[in-house]
Amino acid sequence: SNPLASVLSGLSHLARELDELSPSLPREAAVDLVETVADARSAAGRVTRIVRAMQALAGRHGEGLEPALVAPALRRVLEQAAPRAGQVAIEVALGDLPPVMGREELLEQVFANLLDNALRAAGGGGRQGRVRVRAIAAGEEVRVEIADDGPGIPAELRDRVFDPFFTTREAGSGLGLGLALCHAVVTAFGGQVVLEDAPGGGTVAA
Numbered sequence: 209s210n211p212l213a214s215v216l217s218g219l220s221h222l223a224r225e226l227d228e229l230s231p232s233l234p235r236e237a238a239v240d241l242v243e244t245v246a247d248a249r250s251a252a253g254r255v256t257r258i259v260r261a262m263q264a265l266a267g268r269h270g271e272g273l274e275p276a277l278v279a280p281a282l283r284r285v286l287e288q289a290a291p292r293a294g295q296v297a298i299e300v301a302l303g304d305l306p307p308v309m310g311r312e313e314l315l316e317q318v319f320a321n322l323l324d325n326a327l328r329a330a331g332g333g334g335r336q337g338r339v340r341v342r343a344i345a346a347g348e349e350v351r352v353e354i355a356d357d358g359p360g361i362p363a364e365l366r367d368r369v370f371d372p373f374f375t376t377r378e379a380g381s382g383l384g385l386g387l388a389l390c391h392a393v394v395t396a397f398g399g400q401v402v403l404e405d406a407p408g409g410g411t412v413a414a
Contacts, residue, residue, distance in 0.1 A: 212256055219249045254313070273397065275307035278343055278350050281316040286341065289323050295336040296327055303344045310397040318393050318401075321386035322354045322413045329358025329411060357410040361403060369403060 223245050230238040279302050286300060308315075323341070330337025340355045361369060370391040390413075394401045404412045 212252065216249070216252050216256070219245060219252060223249065273309045273311060276310040276312040276315055277307055278305045278315065278352065281312050282319055282341065282343060282352070285316055285319040285323055288320070289327065292324075293327055293339075294331050295334070296331040297336070297338045299338065299340045301340075301342045305343055305345050305350050306348060308350050308397070308399075310393075314393045315397075318390045319352070319354070321390050325386065326354050326356040326358075326411070326413070329360075330356040332358060351414060353412055353414045355406045355410060355412040357406065357408065360405060360409060360411050370401075 223242075226238070226241055226245060230242065233241070282300075282302065286298065290298075323339070326339045330339050335358075338357050340353070342353045342355075344351050370387050390401050402414055404414065406412045
């Protein structure tokens with residue numbers, strides 16, 4: 209059976225039950241529950257789109273791509289990440305960007321993974337760090353940079369960061385698939401993803 213389909217079915221059933229029960233619940237509690245279920249259904253739907261896009265990508269070896277808009281994908285990721293930023297300041301500079309060949313759902317997931325890593329690095333230990341998100345066009349190519357002012361990546365680990373299941377996080381806090389997924393997706397789209405030292409310290413993912 210498809211576990212994701214079961215999750216979506218269960219959430220739909222829960223939404224119907226809440227619709228019937230909400231008149232008997234305190235208004236604030238009812239609103240909170242309805243919003244929570246709606247957010248969960250939205251997230252599960254997004255996972256479904258990502259899985260379908262990954263399946264299409266794997267089955268066609270990168271064929272069947274379509275023009276994807278980078279700026280809207282970045283803005284959605286930034287909006288979703290804002291509540292998790294804490295004391296980390298996020299600076300954004302998006303130029304006039306042409307479409308790129310890819311799948312927008314997967315680009316969004318790539319940006320989400322890279323931004324999550326940057327926020328963790330910049331905010332580690334309660335730091336009031338900074339993350340800079342910049343996207344510029346060079347002809348028909350688009351370069352997206354997500355830079356943090358965290359501790360950076362030790363030189364001895366640079367060659368391993370894109371390996372599946374490699375992670376520097378504490379046990380139980382990550383599977384080590386985020387950067388591997390980023391590398392696989394961007395490469396399949398005909399691009400490249402690299403990690404560089406940021407001026408003054410930290411890391412740039414581009």
